[in-house]
Amino acid sequence: MIIINPNVAVDLLSICGVPVQSNVPLTAVSSWRVGGRAKILVKPQTEEEVIALRKYISKHQLPSLIIGNTTNLLFADCNIDAIFMQIGSGFSQVKLSGSTILAKAGVWVPKLARLALQAGLTGIEHTCGIPGTLGGLVVMNGGSQRKGIGDSIVYVKTIDANGNTKIYSREECRFDYRSSIFQKLDEVIVEVKLQLESVANKKIMHNEMLAILRSRSAKFPRKIPNCGSVFVSNPAIYKQSGAPGKVIEECGLKGVIKGGAQISKDHANFIVNTGTATASDILYLIHVVRNEVYKKTGCIMKVEPKYIDRFGNIQEI
Template sequence: MNQKEIYEKLLPYIQESGLHLDAPMREYTSFRTGGNAALLVKPSGLSELFSAVELLNREKCPFIVIGNGSNTLFRDEGYEGVVLHVGGGIDRIRVEGNVIFAEPGILLSAVSKKAMEHSLTGLEFAAGIPGSLGGAVYMNAGAYGGEMKDVIISTASIKRNGMMKDRKADSLHFGYRKSVFQENDEIIIGVKMYLQTGDQEEIQKRMRELNTKRNEKQPVSFPSAGSFFKRPEGHFAGRLIEDAGLKGLSVGGARVSPMHAGFIINEGGATAADIIDLMKLVQQTVYDKSGVMLNPEVRII
């Protein structure tokens, strides 16, 4: 069944404004490059998400899920299946005492801000991370000494057959940039977090400090996916890349950031192939010089 037929089958369940054939994924990813998806589905709420997953599973149609696209790169050839975009409409949040309940489409920075407004501490590290909450849980996002695993109590998710699953923190198998969701194909639909009570002014001050630090040391003015490589055990990826003499190296429109060697940036007009070729060149050169193989943190589709 082609994607036009899937489009027609989804129309009774998804608002037409949420269905896009041949969708340019550069508009939905922070690298601002890459090919098109045969069909992009943007559910306006959890009920539409459930309906889409049920139909796609029934029709045996391949699909992937993305959030804010801040850690994703689509190859120039594009994606022949369906991309489910979890964002606006699946972004409700509420606070009860020290507990925050939130849907996966909300931006992580918005969750951090909401915590600060309620004098809750523990998410300051997340204030400048550009991803969605769902994506942050999926990869156990972290920065400046904090990680999602530090605050999560439990999650709700659905399997591709529509069955719901509640998971306690100890069953999420959190590791460095890793969670159980990378292995089980479940789709996160809710996150429950517990934070400590703190001083609102101190929380706000810490958030400002970290954002200033990020803006001073990271190439935030260029499209990128943040730190491109995972941190190798006992090393720092950026330092290995810099020591290999690769800082500022470019392939086409892609460049190893002169500001921070751990970032690959799109200087303008970079194709996904430019970024991937530069990634491979960095990997090989660093391995030849240090014996350490760098693995990408970015999801390449």
């Protein structure tokens, strides 16, 4: 078991040149506002900094974790002994050329969707309400309206654990419903090239995006910490009983509370933190939902957010 000692923070600052924070409360960082403390949090702003960080981490065999905006992550309640590398707002340049967009992985997804609209490019309007980074979206093959970002990708550029740069074509990314090859690789996505199409009427596209945003804000809980949909829609359950939210509601679970966590009264496929939730409260509710839905349908629902354990390992829930 490797424990990160205080010298690591000093090394990271002097060798990699990245600002370093130690013992950061994850309640301030995480979308669900739960979790213990992150031992070290660094926010690289360039590919060179990512390469230096990865080489240092690999040389010293330290536990590490890549995060974006944490909107798909559930952090353990204990302190997490790992170096958190956050690819976010410092890593968000975007270049437009014809109908292609070359974007750094930290770009805010709603901002990217807006830039595409301004440039008259269609293809990613379905992502306009997703509160994450482009890197996180690619890892999850996130999207809405039954679409995924994978449909628009030309290539994804990553940096592997030894600091080597790699390029993945769309086929090599193996996109599937809310999944991609990057969920199995320990590689930092740094850049993404997207192929969009010129739109004939920007006004119609704008109205479509507004309709998506309106429908989301009518359906989803607002201003209460959450991680979006908790359960992935399962085709077998969908055919038999409908979307996860409907099935959970029919099990009588809407509004059920455990500690500070609650199955949302607005949308039963969301679990919200009403103020004092812990990761254990959320895991408990996930367990209850899974059991009840299994009893009703005979199917086990897959959970979309990933759990981060005390060493920064990413686990399926």
